[in-house]
Amino acid sequence: MASEEFVPVITSLLDTDLYKITMQAAVLGNFSDAQVEYGFTNRTPEKKFTRASLEWLQKQVRHLGTLRFSPTEIEYLRTTVKCLPETYLKFLETFKLVPEEEVDIKFFSDNNEDGTAAEEGHIVINVKGSWAQTILYEIPLLALVSEGYFKFVDTNWTLDGQVDLAAHKAAQLFEAGCTFSEFGTRRRRSFATQDLVIQGIVRAATANHTQPKNPLLIGTSNVLLAQRYGLTPIGTVAHEWMMGIAAYTQDYVNANRISMDTWIKTVGPDAAGFALTDTFGTEDFLKAFVPPYSDYYLGVRQDSGDPLVYTKLIANHYEKLGYARGTKKIIFSDSLDINKCKIYKAAAEAAGLVPSFGIGTFFTNDFINLRTGTKSTPLNIVIKIAAVNGHPAIKISDNASKNTGDPATVRAVKAELGYTEREWSEADESKRWDA
Numbered sequence: 001m002a003s004e005e006f007v008p009v010i011t012s013l014l015d016t017d018l019y020k021i022t023m024q025a026a027v028l029g030n031f032s033d034a035q036v037e038y039g040f041t042n043r044t045p046e047k048k049f050t051r052a053s054l055e056w057l058q059k060q061v062r063h064l065g066t067l068r069f070s071p072t073e074i075e076y077l078r079t080t081v082k083c084l085p086e087t088y089l090k091f092l093e094t095f096k097l098v099p100e101e102e103v104d105i106k107f108f109s110d111n112n113e114d115g116t117a118a119e120e121g122h123i124v125i126n127v128k129g130s131w132a133q134t135i136l137y138e139i140p141l142l143a144l145v146s147e148g149y150f151k152f153v154d155t156n157w158t159l160d161g162q163v164d165l166a167a168h169k170a171a172q173l174f175e176a177g178c179t180f181s182e183f184g185t186r187r188r189r190s191f192a193t194q195d196l197v198i199q200g201i202v203r204a205a206t207a208n209h210t211q212p213k214n215p216l217l218i219g220t221s222n223v224l225l226a227q228r229y230g231l232t233p234i235g236t237v238a239h240e241w242m243m244g245i246a247a248y249t250q251d252y253v254n255a256n257r258i259s260m261d262t263w264i265k266t267v268g269p270d271a272a273g274f275a276l277t278d279t280f281g282t283e284d285f286l287k288a289f290v291p292p293y294s295d296y297y298l299g300v301r302q303d304s305g306d307p308l309v310y311t312k313l314i315a316n317h318y319e320k321l322g323y324a325r326g327t328k329k330i331i332f333s334d335s336l337d338i339n340k341c342k343i344y345k346a347a348a349e350a351a352g353l354v355p356s357f358g359i360g361t362f363f364t365n366d367f368i369n370l371r372t373g374t375k376s377t378p379l380n381i382v383i384k385i386a387a388v389n390g391h392p393a394i395k396i397s398d399n400a401s402k403n404t405g406d407p408a409t410v411r412a413v414k415a416e417l418g419y420t421e422r423e424w425s426e427a428d429e430s431k432r433w434d435a
Helices: 018-030 051-064 071-080 086-092 131-152 162-175 191-205 223-229 239-249 255-267 282-288 307-321 338-350 407-417
Strands: 035-042 103-108 120-130 180-182 217-220 274-276 299-302 329-332 354-359 381-388
Touching: 018 086, 018 131, 018 223, 018 239, 018 255, 035 131, 051 103, 051 120, 051 131, 071 086, 071 223, 120 131, 131 239, 131 381, 162 191, 162 338, 180 191, 191 217, 191 223, 217 223, 239 255, 239 274, 239 381, 255 282, 282 307, 299 307, 307 329, 307 338, 329 338, 338 354
Parallel strands: 180 217, 180 354, 274 299, 299 329, 329 354
Antiparallel strands: 035 120, 035 381, 103 120
16 A cells, blocks of 8 residues: 655744744844753643654655745745844845754554554653754744644544634634734644634635724734734744743743843834743743833733733732733733633623733634544643753743743742742643543
């Protein structure tokens, strides 16, 4: 039997989230000497992979090395993401990934009772190289891992109805007055799924032909799909930015301030965007988040811990700094659905904040198992920066289940910063989408 013809999933380096491109520009301009390591974590380890999925994944990752930024794509970035330095855009003209040198993918399986190797097992992924070079691997690797799992392991599902489902969800969000962006690249079921989801969202956003697009739709984090469908690419920074700088400088006390200084130096104060507060605990971040930083940033993004507790904390902080109600924004982006958006919207507005939402997996990985009739739950997978120039990189977040990195370093930084452990009823990452 002839082997299946290879069909690449990732066909453009723009098939990524915008924050990887903006962070790559900032890393190139400020930390060009940084050597890094990344590690993959499957927070749902009961979801195992097959050897066939591994072989498919390896071929897809090798294909990433053939991709280049085209002149048209670079010009799109120049005209659309205007904060990107020209030196960075010049760098992209010759940029390429080298996965055979930078990415290592292994497969580990338990033995069967008869001592033979089991067909199913776990995938281990490590990435090493220059920070400015390897920073673009995270999103395509995660997207490919997810797509491979649902291509070879959990296969009882169909794309039928995805446009209608996305349109229905978007219409409900519009009706509730929720401002939102689509954030679903990393854990999408497939590229085709995300493409159909965007079609559905756009259909809902243009249902009222008195205006070209519902203003409550901000855009999408996926740069390629933003370009394809005339949407705004959305994103600022990820936890990696603060994690990497703290590991690079070995200064955890001042890491948040240094991260903001370096970011604003790169993109300018008018493009500071939204502050991600929870890399080393939000309470520690707020010590540095005072004018002029709190002036530059439009608001903050909530990504861990109890959103209602977080909302009150942020509102009180802005109030103490003297900001008028309704002048600062908050983006919620952690495991959202329509009901949660409604609840958090009401809480934010009551607290004097302007809410919006970054909605990901709820859009791009919402399927029913056709055989059982129950939900086919997504993988909960992450790739995090693990070391910079040999120093461990860590994240201690606003709930313990999102902590990552070397345990000894995590303990030391918690002690140094006076970090307080928080509990939250929905903080079990292994069961994030079980409900």
